[in-house]
Amino acid sequence: MLETIKCGARTCEPMHRFNCPESTIRSLKKNKEALTDSVNVFSRFSSNRTFSDNSQRNLLLVITKHYLHKWVERRHREQGGLCGPQIRHQACVYYAAVVQKKHVNSPPSFNASVVWLAAFKKRCEVKFAHYHGESASADVITAEKYLPVFKALVKEGAYCRDQIFNCEETGIFWKRSPRTTFIAKDEKQARGIKTSKDRITVIFTANASGDFLMKPPIVNRAARPRAYHHAAAPCLLEV
Structure with a gap:
């Protein structure tokens, strides 16, 4: 739709083509430059977030998530250990850097909560794992x-x-000593030993x-x- 508007089409053409009201087309024409910049940023930093949420906070989080994902991959290649607090701290660092680079005067608050970390691990397919052997x-x-x-x-x-x-x-x-043993059926659990x-x-x-x-x-x-x-x-x- 933006490409059609940028080509200089009249208001009625995208209305009939995309079956949308006239107010939507006029709003797109008025804000086409800002929407084009947002689409370019979203296409550069791939994310599962929808393009309908073009708020400033979502834009900053998409860029932050992109750099944070690259950092996690680099730490894995360098055989460096990671934990949840480290990822949350690095996310805040990247978020502050993105805000400074974009010259945002009053940025939305972001504290990289535990809920955000769980969503980040799900989106980027990052999971918790134990070290096995000395191959690393x-x-x-x-x-x-x-x-x-x-x-x-x-x-x-x-x-x-x-x-x-x-x-x-x-x-x-x-x-x-062995970690397992046999106990009577009526006993609840085996007593631990040092x-x-x-x-x-x-x-x-x-x-x-x-x-x-x-x-x-x-x-x-x-x-x-x-x-x-x-x-x-x-x-x-x-x-």
Whole structure:
């Protein structure tokens, strides 16, 4: 409809074409420049909000949501953790920056409430997740750059798969009790116990062909435990 009005059409033409009253066409002609600017902004910053809400607050929130979504994606690529208060704080920062850039003298209030955060996560498909393993801390770029160097070393030394070993460490809470148990049917719940945090580090080593597994060495918390403080080192049993 705006394109038809901008082409210089008479009032009766868009009235019959779009089946709208004459007052609407005259209002569009009067505010066509402001409406065109709003449409350009909405088309640039994609959002699920409807174009019927062309208020100043909605326009500022659409731009804020666009920059905030880009920031969340960048933090995810940089393997940085995020929480709800951080996203809400950053939304207020972006909102203030957008207000200053648009030269809004009396901007509408915006405090990035919990309700707004829930709507933002739903619109941008952002969800809460737990970390699994240590894959996020791995330097993938450096590992890919090392592949040609590793292949050159293997080729230069004429190593076979039986001579190439890989080791990986892991922690074992060897005194941790099970999290589940069996109780009588008439009991409501099982009484909780304090979980022990005694931990040892075990190193697993194997070759590339998989036919040779080394005995895993154990690294304890101390080289000489307090219980064996007065014992001679040769008298201690080797694990």
